[in-house]
Amino acid sequence: MRRLTIVFIVIAFLLSGICCADPSGEAAWAPGKGGELLKSYGFITGGTGGDLMLNSYLTREQLAIILCELHGMRSEAAAYAKQPNYPDARRISSWARSYVAFCQDKGWMVGMGGMFNPGGYVGGEQLSAAVLRVLGYTDVEWGGGVAFMRSLGVELSNARVLTRSNVFDALWHVVSMPIMKSGEVLGEVTGRLRDATAPFAVTSVRSDNYGYIYVEFNKAIDPSTVSPSSIVLKRIGKDGTAAEKGVEFSSVRTVRNGAYFIPTLLFSEMEAQLEISGIKPLWAKDSEISYSERITISDKTAPNFLGIEFAGERALTLVFDEPVSKTGNIQLKLKNAIIGISSDGVSGIGTDRLTYSVNTTFIEGRTYGVETSYFKDLVGNSSARTYHERVYAPELTAPEVRIGEQRREYIELIFSRRVTGIEPNRFYLGDNTNKPIRITATSNYNDKSVERTDYVERVYLWFYDATVPGSKVVPQTETMLYIDGRMILDGFKNQLSAGSFAVKAP
Numbered sequence: 403m404r405r406l407t408i409v410f411i412v413i414a415f416l417l418s419g420i421c422c423a424d425p426s427g428e429a430a431w432a433p434g435k436g437g438e439l440l441k442s443y444g445f446i447t448g449g450t451g452g453d454l455m456l457n458s459y460l461t462r463e464q465l466a467i468i469l470c471e472l473h474g475m476r477s478e479a480a481a482y483a484k485q486p487n488y489p490d491a492r493r494i495s496s497w498a499r500s501y502v503a504f505c506q507d508k509g510w511m512v513g514m515g516g517m518f519n520p521g522g523y524v525g526g527e528q529l530s531a532a533v534l535r536v537l538g539y540t541d542v543e544w545g546g547g548v549a550f551m552r553s554l555g556v557e558l559s560n561a562r563v564l565t566r567s568n569v570f571d572a573l574w575h576v577v578s579m580p581i582m583k584s585g586e587v588l589g590e591v592t593g594r595l596r597d598a599t600a601p602f603a604v605t606s607v608r609s610d611n612y613g614y615i616y617v618e619f620n621k622a623i624d625p626s627t628v629s630p631s632s633i634v635l636k637r638i639g640k641d642g643t644a645a646e647k648g649v650e651f652s653s654v655r656t657v658r659n660g661a662y663f664i665p666t667l668l669f670s671e672m673e674a675q676l677e678i679s680g681i682k683p684l685w686a687k688d689s690e691i692s693y694s695e696r697i698t699i700s701d702k703t704a705p706n707f708l709g710i711e712f713a714g715e716r717a718l719t720l721v722f723d724e725p726v727s728k729t730g731n732i733q734l735k736l737k738n739a740i741i742g743i744s745s746d747g748v749s750g751i752g753t754d755r756l757t758y759s760v761n762t763t764f765i766e767g768r769t770y771g772v773e774t775s776y777f778k779d780l781v782g783n784s785s786a787r788t789y790h791e792r793v794y795a796p797e798l799t800a801p802e803v804r805i806g807e808q809r810r811e812y813i814e815l816i817f818s819r820r821v822t823g824i825e826p827n828r829f830y831l832g833d834n835t836n837k838p839i840r841i842t843a844t845s846n847y848n849d850k851s852v853e854r855t856d857y858v859e860r861v862y863l864w865f866y867d868a869t870v871p872g873s874k875v876v877p878q879t880e881t882m883l884y885i886d887g888r889m890i891l892d893g894f895k896n897q898l899s900a901g902s903f904a905v906k907a908p
Contacts, residue, residue, distance in 0.1 A: 714893015
């Protein structure tokens with residue numbers, strides 16, 4: 403749900419010293435243009451006459467060719483001498499066999515139930531499984547690929563069948579974003595995307611509940627170039643001119659491709675002039691960005707209750723489409739009988755996911771329902787009465803963890819679901835003497851430390867603070883972060899699947 407109505411009055415301009423023309427004549431991303439961009443940069447060639455057949459479906463043998471093209475290995479794969487050894491190899495078209503064999507030996511495509519099923523259409527999970535292997539992620543379990551792709555910033559449907567247009571939109575982000583396991587950009591690794599051909603740009607601006615402005619970029623940003631002074635927001639008066647003094651921002655939180663700018667006070671409804679400046683990309687050579695547009699900030703919509711997720715055998719997460727500032731009425735039901743819920747054990751206020759502890763243990767296979775009403779967003783809009791239900795099936799796979807932001811002071815860890823048991827002696831950097839001096843749930847060192855009994859999805863391991871004698875910074879040369887996950891458990895009592903990660907400060 404968009405909370406920011408954007409009126410394009412001033413066109414964004416880039417202070418980039420280099421600007422090469424895009425072969426397609428259009429470098430800007432837009433839904434449905436992924437195929438055109440992939441073809442323009444030479445990632446795909448299309449069918450007869452270059453036809454991309456955007457409204458048709460992609461088969462598994464066609465995907466094999468595309469995977470080879472994405473990695474710049476089409477010529478090598480076309481000349482591959484081996485044959486695929488699937489039981490249904492004879493069903494593979496002659497023009498695709500060398501590509502399928504190449505993908506099989508590379509480990510990019512592993513078949514389905516032992517068979518390759520060459521004419522089968524590609525769905526979200528099949529696409530994500532193959533693409534993640536190309537990017538270097540070999541340990542993502544089946545069924546979790548789409549979610550993992552989304553966590554990397556690639557929007558992908560989990561539909562059982564995807565159109566070629568859907569596939570190409572996702573693949574454009576795969577080749578143009580720094581999401582390889584190595585941290586590199588696949589398109590740059592293969593030499594087909596140069597920094598100059600995709601200028602550093604703002605891709606979207608949005609705000610929820612007047613509580614923050616989120617600016618998204620087309621490349622990973624350098625966090626050291628981002629601060630509250632990177633944004634200027636000035637109210638537009640009745641005479642159409644901008645006020646001299648702008649909104650004051652107290653803090654900023656960066657993610658891979660974007661930044662959340664948090665104001666000192668909540669916004670009020672207004673027209674305003676937005677300016678973004680001084681931010682640079684992390685790896686590319688672009689100059690700092692300068693971006694300007696006129697926006698209207700408005701929020702008259704109540705939070706919508708989207709559904710429930712089981713966060714453990716005695717915990718339940720309510721999912722909304724925007725941050726919730728105040729809880730409302732809630733009932734947990736089993737076969738229309740109210741079985742209660744504990745409001746004392748709620749966490750996540752201020753976010754779009756509220757997790758409650760419950761006063762009963764869920765039973766596998768039973769259907770539980772939740773009815774909510776009067777939950778308020780940050781500006782006081784109240785939600786309507788809504789009901790959702792779901793069958794309880796305990797999660798049996800181990801939670802996973804990946805590295806997020808890395809700074810000289812801290813390393814961010816992002817878990818695939820909420821875990822407990824977080825304490826300093828579970829982590830060490832380089833050697834077992836360099837343990838975190840503090841662990842928080844935000845990138846603010848002064849925030850409350852995470853207790854080992856707290857359930858969290860994201861933590862920051864602080865290795866340095868100027869007031870702590872002997873604390874060490876995260877080195878700028880690659881070192882190893884070791885994680886002992888034996889006592890780090892999710893709400894289903896599954897042990898963390900973790901080990902060691904190569905890390906370094908930018």
